[in-house]
Amino acid sequence: DAGVTQSPTHLIKTRGQQVTLRCSPKSGHDTVSWYQQALGQGPQFIFQYYEEEERQRGNFPDRFSGHQFPNYSSELNVNALLLGDSALYLCASSPGRVEGRRLGYTFGSGTRLTVV
Amino acid sequence: AQKVTQAQTEISVVEKEDVTLDCVYETRDTTYYLFWYKQPPSGELVFLIRRNSFDEQNEISGRYSWNFQKSTSSFNFTITASQVVDSAVYFCALSEATSGTYKYIFGTGTRLKVLA
Numbered sequence: 458d459a460g461v462t463q464s465p466t467h468l469i470k471t472r473g474q475q476v477t478l479r480c481s482p483k484s485g486h487d488t489v490s491w492y493q494q495a496l497g498q499g500p501q502f503i504f505q506y507y508e509e510e511e512r513q514r515g516n517f518p519d520r521f522s523g524h525q526f527p528n529y530s531s532e533l534n535v536n537a538l539l540l541g542d543s544a545l546y547l548c549a550s551s552p553g554r555v556e557g558r559r560l561g562y563t564f565g566s567g568t569r570l571t572v573v
Numbered sequence: 574a575q576k577v578t579q580a581q582t583e584i585s586v587v588e589k590e591d592v593t594l595d596c597v598y599e600t601r602d603t604t605y606y607l608f609w610y611k612q613p614p615s616g617e618l619v620f621l622i623r624r625n626s627f628d629e630q631n632e633i634s635g636r637y638s639w640n641f642q643k644s645t646s647s648f649n650f651t652i653t654a655s656q657v658v659d660s661a662v663y664f665c666a667l668s669e670a671t672s673g674t675y676k677y678i679f680g681t682g683t684r685l686k687v688l689a
Contacts, residue, residue: 460617490675490676492677497681497682498681498682499577499664499666499679499680499681499682500618500664500677500679501679502676502677502678505675505676512675513674513675513676515676545616547616547618549618554675555675557675558606558668558669558670558675559606559625559668559670560623561608561620561623562620562677563620564610564617564618564619564620565617566615566616566617567616567617569616
């Protein structure tokens with residue numbers, strides 16, 4: 458049973474560019490959350506998608522946007538990249554919002570984004 | 574305010590020693606959930622244990638045990654007879670049930686090095 462799958466695993470972009478990161482949730486999971494983890498820090502919540510809508514958002518600018526598809530997979534888009542956007546971006550899934558909050562999320566291995 | 578503090582930045586132990594990782598949390602919610610995740614070099618956050626705020630019974634699961642004390646807002650995690658494979662960064666996380674949020678608040682992590 459595949460867990461959470463993220464692509465690509467590594468990415469290098471130039472300041473000002475745009476990037477799209479992808480996530481396939483664990484089978485049976487319909488809720489996807491995205492986290493940003495800067496080097497040496499804990500993950501920070503970006504937003505959560507459920508039923509193809511953004512349900513909750515963390516303290517991130519509008520340059521960060523996302524999408525969820527009917528098959529529950531999700532994309533994270535970041536526009537006008539800054540050097541400070543360099544981080545590990547983690548996707549987490551759960552079989553429902555309440556279950557994730559209560560029982561725990563399943564995380565992917567992340568996409569490491571480097572902005573130069 | 575929601576906050577998770579992991580004061581230990583890095584811990585080094587010799588294989589077979591017991592090690593305790595500390596976690597102190599802040600929340601105004603009366604119902605909340607606490608988690609420990611392990612992050613090996615691969616980047617994936619691996620779920621280890623969870624505890625509900627209304628259940629203060631401490632448990633042991635294999636080599637893992639945890640000590641949850643609401644009076645001191647602490648949720649400490651112990652690995653018994655540590656092994657080299659336990660080397661990773663460990664994160665404590667808080668999820669609140671009644672504030673209408675579904676995000677996790679993570680601590681900054683404790684890097685555990687188990688030496689052979």
